[in-house]
Amino acid sequence: IPHQTIRRYMKIHGHYLVMKKSHKSFLIHENSVKTLNTIRSLYAAGKTNKQVDDHLINNGFALNLDSGNTHEHVSNVVSGGALQDLKNDMNSLHEKLNEQEKFNRLLLEKMVEQNERIESQQKYIDEKLTKRDELLLKSMREILEVKKINSPVQQQEQQEKKKWYYFWFK
Structure with a gap:
């Protein structure tokens, strides 16, 4: 040769x-x-x-x-049988790998969906808190305004409620 x-x-x-x-x-x-x-x-x-x-x-x-x-x-x-067994094992591993990839894709989709839900919930919570804070501030301002308006009237009422002898000792 x-x-x-x-x-x-x-x-x-x-x-x-x-x-x-x-x-x-x-x-x-x-x-x-x-x-x-x-x-x-x-x-x-x-x-x-x-x-x-x-x-x-x-x-x-x-x-x-x-x-x-x-x-x-x-x-x-x-032997040829051993190689065929190896080939069958490789095919089963490829099938399992494909199943794992499908599972991973589904899991990823679920995670994305869950993140979107969490973001929408957080946005809802933030909006509600903002509205609540605005209403609280508004009501506090109204109360303060009412107190300011009532304050001179209250002082006058207090002076009128004084006992009669206070008028002599001014």
């Missing part, structure tokens, strides 16, 4: 190969040679990239995950 073809296989299907980079070259583990031959035969049969991946998954080829260290690889066989 030409090195350019192997590099292309490594780029597209590298997660099925156990390899290690050494300077500018790659070292491929001997267990991955079978995988490379299978990939080569599938492409020779006219399969597409997705079809090759599906074949590798369904036939139990090891899915190699890089653990972060360039010298260590973690191999794990992932």
